[in-house]
Amino acid sequence: MRKEVKIKLRKIADIWSHYIWEYNICRRKVKFDSALKKNYLGDIIGYFQDTFDIIYNERKSSNYADRFSNQISLLQSIYIQQDFIEEMLRIFRCGIQKGDLKKDPNYYKNRNLRNELVGHPVRRINGEFISSALFGYNGDSSKIVYLLYHKDNNFEFENKEFQISYIVEEHTTFLNNYFQIILDRLQTILIDFVKETENIDRCIKSQSLERLLDICELKFESILKYDYCYDKDSLLRINSKKEEHPRYKNFIESFYLDLEKSLEETKDSISNYFKVDPNENLKKIPNEMPIFTIQFDSNSKVEKVKSNDLSYHYELGKIATKRNLQDFEFYSGFLKRKCKDMPIILNELNHMKENICDPKEYYCSFRLISKILREE
DSSP states (O other), X not given: OHHHHHHHHHHHHHHIIIIITTOHHHHTTTTOOTTXXXXXXXXXXXXXXXXXXXXXXXXXOSSHHHHHHHHHHHHHHHHHHHHHHHHHHHHTTOSOOHHHHTTOHHHHHHHHHHIIIXXXXXXXXXXXXXXXXXXXXXXXXXXXXXXXXXXXXXXXXXXXXXXXHHHHHHHHHHHHHHHHHHHHHHHHHHHHHHHHHHHHHXXXXXXXXXXXXXXXXXXXXXXXXXXXXXXXXXXXXXXXXTTTOHHHHHHHHHHHHHHHHHHXXXXXXXXXXXXXXXXXXXXXXXXXXXXXXXXXXXXXXXXXXXXXXXXOHHHHHHHSSOOOXXXXXXXXXXXXXXXXXXXXXXXXXXXXXXXXXXXXXXXXXXXXXXHHTTOO
């Protein structure tokens, strides 16, 4: 069960990073306050992982001080993780309050033990002495032993013993149960998110680009950061020029393909988290056709380019990010020599050079070159 607990926490962390943190439509389903905007949940998850070692790694004690230190660390780490669970239940709006946790014996037994022995070893209420608890010297590394003096027992000492294996087992059951409750809640959020991605998929052919981008801004904003010039303003400007040259039309078509692909990959990824079969409604992106020729229509200066066995990956990789003019000329020179019989490639490289400070023009040409050379 310990392994299962760690797997569940990792799954919660992944869902948080990839979906709740990334998509506003998912963030609205949780208590995304100002603290969460600083991603302090990531700190909680990291602290969880650090304290797992204290709880689950058995530590041998060579003397009383070591034993007391190890046992205090164990009880305090359990206490901290209980507080983290309470906070995560609040963040993910699971509908479970601290009062509900107090009814769970896997919660209150360990918590009471920690409070009695570590949190408040000497208790007074309104100045009245209630109890005291002191570590016992007759135990060993496998159990916690202490002496309790309590008002309810006329302050006669009681010898208390708790097997550490039982303490850890109860806490592990507690974590496992509430991690599952959190995952169930996250599954509900992601199922709703998948439905939204399906709605976006249906809008691809039924809505204008501007309307589609408005929807993406609200519900699938990651696509707008997927590649260079995929922001709304750039895409609309490029779309307004798509009849002027194939580079612009190709860029917009690439965006649509990337959107469809990203929608499908997102849905498949979500289904994998919960081991359910992907919904068949999402469109499948067709496999890329074998490399033969590229031909443009008669209104675009027809050019036919035959593919060959050359690789252009290195050169394209070097000019994929904007460079200064000197570096661009250096790396594009390799590509020009390889493509000296391909006028359209040479023209687009020249267009990139002339517009090296204009990202929209630069990357429209780059994407067209990549498509023609089949390096996309």
